Amino acid sequence: MTVAESHRESPTDEPPQAFVPGHVTGLFSVHPADDPRKAGSRGAGLALSAGVTVTVVPADETTVELDGETVEMEAVTGTLDRLDVSAAVRVESDLPVSAGFGVSGGAALGAVLVANERFDLERTENELVSVAHAAEVAAGTGLGDVVAQARGGAPLRCEPGAPGHGELNGIATPPTRVEYVSFGGRSTGEIIGGDVETLTQAGERALAALRDAPTLPHLFACSRAFAKDADLLTPSVERAIDDVRDAGGEAAMAMLGETVIALGDGLTRAGYEPASCEIDRAGARLV
Template sequence: MEEATAFVPGHLAGFSGVHRADDPTAAGAAGGGIVVSDGVRVTVGPTEESDLVVELNGEPVGFGAVSRVLKALRVPGARVEAETPLEPGTGFGVTGAFALGTALAANAAFGRALSEDELVTVAHGAEVHPLRLEPGAPAHNRIDGIPERCRVEYLVLDGPAELDAELPPPEESELRSGAAGRALSAVVQEPTLPVLMRASRRFSREADLLTESAREVVETVNRSGGEAAVAAGGPTVFALGSALSDAGYEAERTEVDVAGARMAE
């Protein structure tokens, strides 16, 4: 057995509803966002003993989703090393990307011979959190996309959100799901990036997710003629093109990723 490496792009969800189910592969979210070229690179290989060693950017971490993926793939022990410029808990889906990258790389390293859909299902069931028209893993959901590419800027405003947090209470879930459904309907009717951004801004207002600092940045960018929104999963404002820079903010730069999760060199 040799080590293998996979890359999973980050995902900035502009809107996301909550769907509960007893089966974790049927649970999840329906929503939409932007897949970006900044992501998580995961390398998996065997260890001398049946130990599990998990590191993120060279530091030991305890992501339960990673161990659940390896257990589902019947990997007794492995060394899992992930590298990313993204901070977990800031709205880029780092834990989900870590789980999917682990599934892809472990499948190759340990010769499990599973299909992409099967591996996505494993990762989804281990870490239940494109344009996702229906919630759940591939056997349950429907996914579509907007065929556009552009530069994306982002600005992390506050500290990271709590990782592995519980789902919001039912009343909050209902509020978010209703707002996400309306946002998704708008994008399905007119699948363009500007409409996605407007739908994301409407979602954050209706779901009561806007902090004062996020609201100020979004409104400043919009007054400057740009398109900005706040990520549904963390304290990050993202914008199309150079809108954040044009409005005077020192933002990070990336771009839309169209290749998706994949094996890497």
């Protein structure tokens, strides 16, 4: 065993992997900028123990495979381009795509973490997060998932942008079960690329209210107010949230998917058959 290998807990020939938690946004505002590292969102959400696992194998050309299917995932391709490397990236996801779980951002963040290891790039964690954030913003598929997924927990995105520009905080949470159901997909790009003035005003108001009393139940309440003010609810989402509330639980919409999340067993008690996971407190990591 060489010294370079000896610090791994169980040295194997397996390529390095990264796990990146999913991330559901409960409320947000949009903050464009010419430099994609400065662009981003303010907002609040939850990092989830359901997420994506990413492997990276050096190759002549960058390709992306998601759960065994070759896909276009511009955030991932852009991430490796920015590092000046090319590789076959394999993403396995516990979560549906385009349903508000940050799968594209997670894939980009996982790819950058593994590529750093695999290509001996010697970048700091902040530099790696910055690359994935910039690629995700440039791809138009997300504005705040990457920094939240890197942090873990219940992230408050107080200032937009990558490390060095943005500013993060968090709600302190005990171990917490989260349930979710998805009724379909939704294009993030379509909404964040459109007229976002009303949405951003509603998001700023909701974040300010949440910061006055940063607790999990209040995150859900502020998210519901935001979804209504920003006119984001679909009939299925609205009905599920109402059902959970009627059964005495906390539920909210995951932005931007047709997805409802609930604390504890809120969806089960309301008669749904949700998937469940926990809040992930560690954030993105090599595994």
